[in-house]
Amino acid sequence: MAIETTTDDQPAEARAEAQQLTTRILELRDAYYERDTVLVSDEEYDRMMRRLEELERLHPELQSQDSPTQTVGGRAQTTLFAPVQHAERMLSLDNVFSLEEFEAWAAKVERDAGRRVDYLCELKIDGLAINLRYENGVLVSAATRGDGVVGEDVTENIRWIPAIPARLATDEPPALVEVRGEVFFPVAEFEELNAHQQEAGERVFANARNAASGSLRQKAEGKNPAQLELMRDRLRRLHMLVHGIGAWHNPPVDAQSKVYDLLKGWGLPTSTHFRVVDDAAKVDEFIEYYGQHRGAVEHEIDGIVIKVDELALHDELGATSRAPRWAIAYKYPPEQVNTKLLDIVVSVGRTGRATPFAVMEKVRVAGSEVRQATLHNQEVVKAKGVLIGDTVVLRKAGDVIPEVLGPVVELRDGTEREFVMPENCPECGTRLAPAKEGDIDLRCPNAEFCPAQVRGRVEHIGSRGALDIEALGEVAAAALTQPRFPAEPPLPTEAGLFGLTLADLFPIEVVVRDSETGLPKLTDAGEEKVDTPFRRRRQKKDGPFDPATEEFSGDELHVPSKNAIELLANLAAAREKPLWRILVALNIRHVGPVAARALANHFGSLDAIRSASRDELAAVDGVGGIIADAVLAWFEVDWHREIIEKWAADGVQFATPGHPGPGRADEAGGVLAGLTVVATGSLEGFTREGAQEAIIAAGGKAASSVSKKTDFVAAGPGAGSKLAKAEELGVRIIDAAQFKTLVEEGPAALDS
Numbered sequence: 001m002a003i004e005t006t007t008d009d010q011p012a013e014a015r016a017e018a019q020q021l022t023t024r025i026l027e028l029r030d031a032y033y034e035r036d037t038v039l040v041s042d043e044e045y046d047r048m049m050r051r052l053e054e055l056e057r058l059h060p061e062l063q064s065q066d067s068p069t070q071t072v073g074g075r076a077q078t079t080l081f082a083p084v085q086h087a088e089r090m091l092s093l094d095n096v097f098s099l100e101e102f103e104a105w106a107a108k109v110e111r112d113a114g115r116r117v118d119y120l121c122e123l124k125i126d127g128l129a130i131n132l133r134y135e136n137g138v139l140v141s142a143a144t145r146g147d148g149v150v151g152e153d154v155t156e157n158i159r160w161i162p163a164i165p166a167r168l169a170t171d172e173p174p175a176l177v178e179v180r181g182e183v184f185f186p187v188a189e190f191e192e193l194n195a196h197q198q199e200a201g202e203r204v205f206a207n208a209r210n211a212a213s214g215s216l217r218q219k220a221e222g223k224n225p226a227q228l229e230l231m232r233d234r235l236r237r238l239h240m241l242v243h244g245i246g247a248w249h250n251p252p253v254d255a256q257s258k259v260y261d262l263l264k265g266w267g268l269p270t271s272t273h274f275r276v277v278d279d280a281a282k283v284d285e286f287i288e289y290y291g292q293h294r295g296a297v298e299h300e301i302d303g304i305v306i307k308v309d310e311l312a313l314h315d316e317l318g319a320t321s322r323a324p325r326w327a328i329a330y331k332y333p334p335e336q337v338n339t340k341l342l343d344i345v346v347s348v349g350r351t352g353r354a355t356p357f358a359v360m361e362k363v364r365v366a367g368s369e370v371r372q373a374t375l376h377n378q379e380v381v382k383a384k385g386v387l388i389g390d391t392v393v394l395r396k397a398g399d400v401i402p403e404v405l406g407p408v409v410e411l412r413d414g415t416e417r418e419f420v421m422p423e424n425c426p427e428c429g430t431r432l433a434p435a436k437e438g439d440i441d442l443r444c445p446n447a448e449f450c451p452a453q454v455r456g457r458v459e460h461i462g463s464r465g466a467l468d469i470e471a472l473g474e475v476a477a478a479a480l481t482q483p484r485f486p487a488e489p490p491l492p493t494e495a496g497l498f499g500l501t502l503a504d505l506f507p508i509e510v511v512v513r514d515s516e517t518g519l520p521k522l523t524d525a526g527e528e529k530v531d532t533p534f535r536r537r538r539q540k541k542d543g544p545f546d547p548a549t550e551e552f553s554g555d556e557l558h559v560p561s562k563n564a565i566e567l568l569a570n571l572a573a574a575r576e577k578p579l580w581r582i583l584v585a586l587n588i589r590h591v592g593p594v595a596a597r598a599l600a601n602h603f604g605s606l607d608a609i610r611s612a613s614r615d616e617l618a619a620v621d622g623v624g625g626i627i628a629d630a631v632l633a634w635f636e637v638d639w640h641r642e643i644i645e646k647w648a649a650d651g652v653q654f655a656t657p658g659h660p661g662p663g664r665a666d667e668a669g670g671v672l673a674g675l676t677v678v679a680t681g682s683l684e685g686f687t688r689e690g691a692q693e694a695i696i697a698a699g700g701k702a703a704s705s706v707s708k709k710t711d712f713v714a715a716g717p718g719a720g721s722k723l724a725k726a727e728e729l730g731v732r733i734i735d736a737a738q739f740k741t742l743v744e745e746g747p748a749a750l751d752s
């Protein structure tokens, strides 16, 4: 008899992989639930879980009862707290990561239920699960989830959380009710807590969930009075929201949403962010809405939880060993990931501030790719405790700037090194120093000539809020101030900007840099890529006809590039831009568009501003003492005055034509003299700034908010709260066409 042997070793491979995954997941869970440490990102953890699930689906013989896919993460027996047996098991949730997966889940639910069902959509709060046991209306115990059957007794600590009632506000409490919810730090509290921790030189928490878990799972024993007060302060900042029930014999309501109403009436904290929908297809609106408004919720969320609303169906559908079948978590893309900190580099900005920033291995977070984040200053680097070479936790929420939260200390292997703040400016070698005693930030004091600062200032001059010169962006600014050739840059400072000629631009060669990292780009041969931004090659066609190419041949010659011609034309035009723009272009500290407009409006010329006293400057509406001081300080500096002289010599106009003189703009008799106008929404024929300028040019006051003093509100499509305010106050509202009439002919023309 021949015995058939199988040579298929696939199951063996699968077994090995499943074992590896199991070991790793258990390790990660241990760190996460017991030590409040996140060794890999949640995304990576979820991926491992999915892979294990997949392997077990393909090879059912691999699935054992204690596989992570069958158990609730967390451990029952810990040394810190006494064990508590839950009257009813506490479960986890199954996940979906897309709308399709959600729809497939809902289809199965409705198949099993045999009918359409109502869904309750709520937020998935990123905190830790808690079970509150009330007997005859009195809180007798509070426990963490543990392994789902047995949790940790945290009753003493829970009593410090203000939101949790010790007694239910009802005359007829059930003999026993288990209330389940999430304990967490509201975002504002978390930020404050971390600020405190940083000040006190204590550990800064990488995320609100770990901070909440770490705060709740503290023991009072062995703490001195000061530590005890700190611990209680943290507990008082915690909040809780109810999101379910455990044991409860015959609840008097028939839907989860009604359970919340009832519990709310008993004084328990319930969420305001939920909705019941009668069709699975309507869930996606909720998902999308909170996907875009995550930042507006008072606590962190990592997804949406969708539950079958009807309680009878909960019993009918039941649960697996790990999760209920009547609920599912939809997970959003992560806002927090782990990545490698490759280096910490110091950059110098236009004000001379030397800022260390993190250069990281590129990662995707909150839907975009990130590889840099500012670290602000050397003290912040120290406070965050990051070493070069560390795995770090990086966070980016929606449109918010990415932030390095801290290192994953457990992953260090000894090769990491500390960041040392350089003593000298990386761009000009001048010794860095604080601007004044006690400042943490270090600055390069070589303000006049430090190439990084000149480059920053020149770029600022071209920016939208200053002279708005399209051809004078980041690349042109670098080319003019730090070219590879010539050795002496065309602009050692910005004084020469308006005197630039084609002869200055033409020879410039630059090293092409990566716009993100600032590092040189390399050619295939490994050399730095070089570009000539202001000239290009052209073949001269004055030679004899070449039959091979069927063209006239000729020498190569260089001609000015489009950039060069545009830049010179733009600069020529910029000389006559409104005074406020010229003021912004001078890079005076604190003088942005708002202050510059106020100064220009009031004084009408740079000379008048220069000869004004501190009091006269400070008294101008929208200026004030700090800006007045900054203006005075700016004029004190020799090379600043030289900029003005040089610019004036090159034709820059430092006065508003027709301005009647300091403080007399209102008497100028423009058609809008004495009137205040607010422009809001998009007004056809005007840009946002153009509308403001038109009001000012007509002698009116362009205000940014609507009040009783407002005479007109010009509103176009997209006008929001300002329009509502105008209606409320009875301010006259006009459209774009009327606005045009108003600024050209004055208010009387509106009614004719």
Ligand SMILES: NC(=O)c1ccc[n+]([C@@H]2O[C@H](COP(=O)([O-])OP(=O)(O)OC[C@H]3O[C@@H](n4cnc5c(N)ncnc54)[C@H](O)[C@@H]3O)[C@@H](O)[C@H]2O)c1
Pocket (backbone or CB within 6 Å): 028, 029, 032, 038, 039, 040, 041, 042, 043, 045, 046, 072, 073, 091, 092, 093, 122, 123, 124, 125, 126, 127, 128, 129, 130, 145, 181, 182, 243, 244, 305, 329
């Ligand atoms: N990075 C790591 O190393 C690591 C390790 C373990 C776990 N984790 C993270 O934890 C997750 C697994 O943890 P889990 O088992 O606690 O599952 P889970 O956090 O994904 O979901 C279940 C929990 O959600 C909570 N929850 C929040 N809002 C809720 C609401 N409105 N309704 C019902 N429940 C709500 C409940 O406390 C429940 O226990 C993973 O997906 C991963 O994100 C990460």
Ligand SMILES: [Zn+2]
Pocket (backbone or CB within 6 Å): 348, 425, 426, 427, 428, 429, 430, 444, 445, 446, 450, 451, 452
């Ligand atoms: Zn410098």
